[in-house]
Amino acid sequence: MSFSLHGIAVSSGIAIGHAHLLSHTSLEVLHYVLPKPLIVEEIARFDAALLATRNEFSNLRSNPPQYAAAEFDAFLELHQMILDDPLLSVAPREMIEAEHCNAEWALKTQTEKLVAQFDEFEDAYLRERQTDVTQVAERLLKQLLGQPGHQPSPNRHDVDTILVAHDLSPADLMQFKPQQYAAFITDVGGATSHTAIVARSLNTPCVVGFHHARELINEDDLLILDGEQGVIIVNPDKAILAEYKLRQSELDLDRKKLKRLRGAKANTLDGSVIELHANIEKPEDMVEVKENGATGIGLFRSEFLFLNRDVLPDEEEQFIAYKAVAEGMDGQPVTIRTFDLGADKQIKGAERVANNPALGLRAIRLCLAEPQLFRTQLRALLRSTHYGNVKILVPMLSGAAEINQTLQFIAVTKQALDDEGIPYDRDVKIGGMIEIPAAALALNVFAKKLDFLSIGTNDLIQYTLAIDRTDEEVAHLYDPLHPAVLHLLSHVISTANKLDVPVSVCGEMAGELAYTRLFLGMGLRQFSMSSSQVPAIKQRVLTTSLTEIAAITQKILRADDPLKIRELLDKLNA
Ligand code: PEP
Ligand code: MG
Secondary structure, rough: EEEEEEEEEEEOOOEEEEEEEOOOOOOOOOOOOOHHHHHHHHHHHHHHHHHHHHHHHHHHHHOOOOOOOOOOHHHHHHHHHHOOOHHOOOOOHHHHHHHEHHHHHHHHHHHHHHHHHHHHHHOOOHHHOHHHHHHHHHHHHHHHHHHOOOOOOOOOOOOHHEEEOOOHHHHHHHHOOOOOEEEEEOOOOOOHHHHHHHHOOOOOOEEEOOOHHHHHHOOOOOEEEEOOOEEEEOOHHHHHHHHHHHHHHHHHHHHHHHHHHHOOOOOOOOOOOEEEEEEEHHHHHHHHHHHHOOOOOEEEEHHHHHHOOOOOOOOHHHHHHHHHHHHHHOOEEEEOOOOEEEOEEEEOOOOOHHHHHOOOOHHHHHHHHHHHHHHHHHHHHHHHHOEEEEEEEOOOOOOOHHHHHHHHHHHHHHHHHHHHHHOOOOOOOEEEEEEEEHHHEEEEEHHHOOOOEEEOOHHHHHHHOOOOOOOHHHHHHHOOOHHHHHHHHHHHHHHHHOOOOOOEEHHHHHHOOHHHHHHHOOOEEEEEHHHHHHHHHHHHHHHHHHHHHHHHHHHHHOOOOOOHHHHHHHHHHH
């Protein structure tokens, strides 16, 4: 039967492929039935994985990592208790014995039961512990996958596969190559979640927030995913399939045509020079940056170097990564952000449990709370400045005290490098992200103390409108055109211009065609976005006259009726 589902469009493009369902845990689990003689062996494999996970916890508790947070031990103790819960340690054995299924499947099924029990708790704290259950199950699952069983090789081509998951963390997606899968579908997530951002940088269509996609879609169902409209069509009929195949090839052609603009300068019709930079998550993304003709890196989210690993990157490893990007850009600007860990991007083994992760120890707050980690990164960053046009960007600053502390850290690190005779750019520019309303409103102090500013619209909108950007339940409230958001954006851009402090926008809004002229009208001259968006935004810049858009932009900024704002925006983009 054919039917369609609607979600939140987060990464554009049309994908056609077969569904592959992922289990609740972020690791892929296959289900298969084992012949009777192999059951004893399978149970032994489960027991061995259980023992190895127990040992892993004991070792971690007796040798906590240097960067471990104060609550690390209590956190591990909780995880040990969860591991010993009969639903995780005993029930999977019984299921293997009764149903002759593989250990991974038994573990996944029992984990989901345990997660469902936590879901029932009225107490919010207890309810949130389901994340811990999932994390413990993932550890155990990894041990299992490291002990090869009788896994059949999945007979599928990834490029034809659309992954359907309850959730995919940014760290999960980081393990995939660009276009390794045809598309991603998740039950949860918001438009500017880091999962969405990574999907875009993988150039893979993605729709999130379906709520029950995993229950409604079956393994191997044929799917069409429209990443522009946020729609999936399950088991489409022949006519619909043919129509989407045609649209898919038209889109491919448009994209190829746009790429011809690669070498062109992004000037407006009246000759203003606009800088279009790229956002990257890892050095390998440089290929896309070059292909799409970005003239600099406006945001290197360095924290992605820290995900998916048991041992954090040391100074040398970080230095090599930053230097590679600096050299790769041949003197063009490379803005590297100090790690924005915490919230939805956690260091493995030192995950923090916070009531409101987005409002907790995240980004610069975490850096200042973990001086050793921060110093190591600053050393690597400063050393890389010797090899290109590197600038350092600090995320989530809220006020003068944090700026001062950060600058002090940088000064001390510079002194240490001087003492050791290690070269670095003495005039390295230090910038701050404007992504907390307080920073936007108290901009003067930022402009005075920092060399440049970069507006993170994803967080600025999240914090201005008080909506968790990862939560699909409130995703409908995410509104870049809310008058309060427009007011803050316009205020930051005009104040920075007046004070002659370079300002750019590096949040997802910068890569959305609908807002290009609006930003240009506000006075923005530097944008940073996912590489794949650069050609389309360049084309919009090339067809824009700053003189013509001035009056209508002012009207938009004065309007307070959402419908009127949208109507004016349509006129601006006509
Ligand atoms: C932002 O908040 O807009 C931003 C660019 O940073 P991130 O998306 O990594 O939080
Ligand atoms: Mg941000």
